[in-house]
Amino acid sequence: MLKVNDLKVVYNGNIKALKGVNLEVNKGEIVVLIGANGAGKTTLLRALTGLTKAESESSAILDLSELTDKRTLNRLAGPKLTDKLLKTYGESDIVFDKIRSEENIETEVFGKTTFINRKRINGLRKKYNEYIKTDLLKLPAYRAVDYGVAHVPEGRQIFVGMTVQENLEMGAYKRHNIIKIKKDLEEIYKLFPRLEERKKQKAGTLSGGEQQMLAMARAMISKPKILLLDEPSMGLSPIFVSEIFSIIKALNKNGTTILLVEQNAKAALSIADRGYVIETGNIVLEGTGKELLENDKVKDAYLGA
Amino acid sequence: MSEIVNQIIIGIQMGSIYALVALGYTMVYGIIKLINFAHGDFIMVACFMLYTFIIILKLPAILGLILAILITIIIGVLTERVAYRPLRKKKSPTITALITAIAVSLILENLFQLLFGSDSKMYPDLIKQTTINIGKISVSNISLITIIVSIVTMILLTLFIKKTKVGKAMRAVSENSDAAQLMGINVDRTISITFIIGTFLAGIAAIMYYMKYLKIEPFLGSNLGLYAFVAAVVGGIGSIPGACVGGFLIGIIKVLPNIMSINSSYADIFLFGLLIIILIFKPTGIFGKNIGEKV
Ligand SMILES: Nc1ncnc2c1ncn2[C@@H]1O[C@H](COP(=O)(O)OP(=O)(O)O)[C@@H](O)[C@H]1O
Numbered sequence: 377m378l379k380v381n382d383l384k385v386v387y388n389g390n391i392k393a394l395k396g397v398n399l400e401v402n403k404g405e406i407v408v409l410i411g412a413n414g415a416g417k418t419t420l421l422r423a424l425t426g427l428t429k430a431e432s433e434s435s436a437i438l439d440l441s442e443l444t445d446k447r448t449l450n451r452l453a454g455p456k457l458t459d460k461l462l463k464t465y466g467e468s469d470i471v472f473d474k475i476r477s478e479e480n481i482e483t484e485v486f487g488k489t490t491f492i493n494r495k496r497i498n499g500l501r502k503k504y505n506e507y508i509k510t511d512l513l514k515l516p517a518y519r520a521v522d523y524g525v526a527h528v529p530e531g532r533q534i535f536v537g538m539t540v541q542e543n544l545e546m547g548a549y550k551r552h553n554i555i556k557i558k559k560d561l562e563e564i565y566k567l568f569p570r571l572e573e574r575k576k577q578k579a580g581t582l583s584g585g586e587q588q589m590l591a592m593a594r595a596m597i598s599k600p601k602i603l604l605l606d607e608p609s610m611g612l613s614p615i616f617v618s619e620i621f622s623i624i625k626a627l628n629k630n631g632t633t634i635l636l637v638e639q640n641a642k643a644a645l646s647i648a649d650r651g652y653v654i655e656t657g658n659i660v661l662e663g664t665g666k667e668l669l670e671n672d673k674v675k676d677a678y679l680g681a
Numbered sequence: 682m683s684e685i686v687n688q689i690i691i692g693i694q695m696g697s698i699y700a701l702v703a704l705g706y707t708m709v710y711g712i713i714k715l716i717n718f719a720h721g722d723f724i725m726v727a728c729f730m731l732y733t734f735i736i737i738l739k740l741p742a743i744l745g746l747i748l749a750i751l752i753t754i755i756i757g758v759l760t761e762r763v764a765y766r767p768l769r770k771k772k773s774p775t776i777t778a779l780i781t782a783i784a785v786s787l788i789l790e791n792l793f794q795l796l797f798g799s800d801s802k803m804y805p806d807l808i809k810q811t812t813i814n815i816g817k818i819s820v821s822n823i824s825l826i827t828i829i830v831s832i833v834t835m836i837l838l839t840l841f842i843k844k845t846k847v848g849k850a851m852r853a854v855s856e857n858s859d860a861a862q863l864m865g866i867n868v869d870r871t872i873s874i875t876f877i878i879g880t881f882l883a884g885i886a887a888i889m890y891y892m893k894y895l896k897i898e899p900f901l902g903s904n905l906g907l908y909a910f911v912a913a914v915v916g917g918i919g920s921i922p923g924a925c926v927g928g929f930l931i932g933i934i935k936v937l938p939n940i941m942s943i944n945s946s947y948a949d950i951f952l953f954g955l956l957i958i959i960l961i962f963k964p965t966g967i968f969g970k971n972i973g974e975k976v
């Protein structure tokens with residue numbers, strides 16, 4: 377789903393924070409990136425969402441070709457054309473098959489072949505081809521969310537002067553269906569009852585753990601395909617840590633792909649499908665979560681064994 | 682007694698103008714942490730546009746108002762695009778941006794001096810002045826219009842920022858522009874919108890100024906801008922209610938010497954004295970925010 381190639385970031389012209397990182401996240405996985413302070417973990421996530429500029433030879437290809445859901449269709453085709461396509465073909469995955477094929481479908485969809493109808497279908501195909509394979513590094517930061525990438529940044533970075541509810545509304549900034557947003561909001565509140573109790577409160581008045589919950593909830597409400605998490609357990613009490621990790625697992629079960637950066641290596645690796653170890657801007661080890669947990673080097677350096 | 686009330690009304694009228702200008706300072710500061718020294722000059726520009734359209738070209742007043750506001754908005758947005766945005770992209774230090782703002786201010790002032798000459802331009806009333814008597818108190822219709830329009834504008838602005846999607850995006854950017862981008866907010870566009878609103882308010886303030894003083898000159902913006910800036914700082918720069926309260930407060934301080942029958946030079950002494958006292962005891966101003974991030 378995400379393939380990072382030769383990712384290099386240089387700060388102020390001389391600090392090489394990332395020296396050519398390659399990594400991959402497959403659809404449905406939890407991938408964990410562990411490393412000491414200053415290794416380059418935050419820089420990597422920030423580069424992926426465009427908050428930090430990467431060198432021009434780097435790339436991070438996001439492949440969304442496996443997406444065949446209605447939401448994606450609606451985003452690409454707009455509500456009117458989506459309606460027509462679904463009426464014609466029934467299910468959205470069939471619609472996507474048709475878009476991927478080279479068939480002339482305008483007669484089936486619109487009832488007759490006209491220049492304009494052909495143009496609409498061609499337009500949709502063009503948009504689709506651009507959408508399913510994107511280099512994230514070439515996008516401005518505010519576009520990442522359009523491609524289903526949500527980033528829970530280091531230090532949470534919630535809007536402290538806004539209410540809890542307003543923070544969540546900002547998470548849904550790029551969504552338009554008010555009824556669905558409301559429904560998702562209710563679901564989020566069910567998952568985080570503490571946030572519901574405090575929804576009219578300024579986010580700055582929440583405890584650290586609650587703020588982390590809010591940061592996660594704010595990312596979730598954008599309905600991401602892939603969620604980038606930067607040390608969500610940092611500075612939290614053990615109860616909150618285990619709650620956060622169980623939420624991450626649950627999110628992943630529901631189909632969200634996850635790239636998790638952590639210093640809490642033990643907890644992170646135990647929920648990971650695969651993991652990478654980063655040291656001073658280079659990936660030095662990779663393997664399944666289990667392999668890394670049992671690796672002597674990892675044990676020595678990160679598990680405090 | 683009625684004289685005191687009359688003076689206070691004049692103070693509130695001037696305060697309304699300061700408040701509208703202060704809002705421009707405060708909104709721009711809130712979103713890009715820049716004190717836009719050119720903001721006062723946007724009012725000057727708007728006044729000269731009013732003069733050009735209504736007096737020189739003899740257009741109908743309402744058309745003149747609309748055109749003047751539009752041109753002011755365009756100049757404000759262009760200023761941001763041409764002068765401030767490139768610095769922001771290069772992450773230049775604050776001092777560079779400040780000096781650029783001063784440069785923009787000087788360019789506008791001197792450009793209008795070249796175009797219109799440095800002497801004051803006088804012109805007749807925009808609308809006929811009348812006096813409305815309420816009991817013993819007499820209020821000019823201009824004062825009343827100014828105060829009402831300003832208060833309505835402030836209420837609408839507050840609602841806009843609190844309730845609308847664009848308003849919330851502006852708050853999000855001003856709090857944390859990285860996080861705002863992750864939500865999908867286009868920061869550059871939001872900043873442009875802020876300049877549009879700021880210069881729109883400057884345009885409204887210019888109309889009030891134009892009606893009250895009946896004379897304009899190319900350097901009027903630096904004086905007006907200074908008082909409005911002090912209003913924004915006293916109220917708490919970055920705070921919308923702060924700018925409104927600060928503006929009214931300064932308008933009233935300006936008429937205090939008249940009420941006390943002392944030399945009007947005392948106004949500035951009171952005003953800057955108050956500024957110093959407030960900065961000592963509450964450096965963030967009356968409504969200044971102090972919400973810390975909990976970790
Ligand atoms: N904005 C910055 N300017 C200059 N150097 C930075 C900046 N951010 C991070 N660095 C440097 O880049 C390296 C990687 O930092 P970071 O990505 O924050 O590491 P981690 O998240 O793994 O702790 C560190 O040496 C850090 O000092």
Ligand SMILES: [Mg+2]
Pocket residue numbers: 414417418419530607
């Ligand atoms: Mg970090």
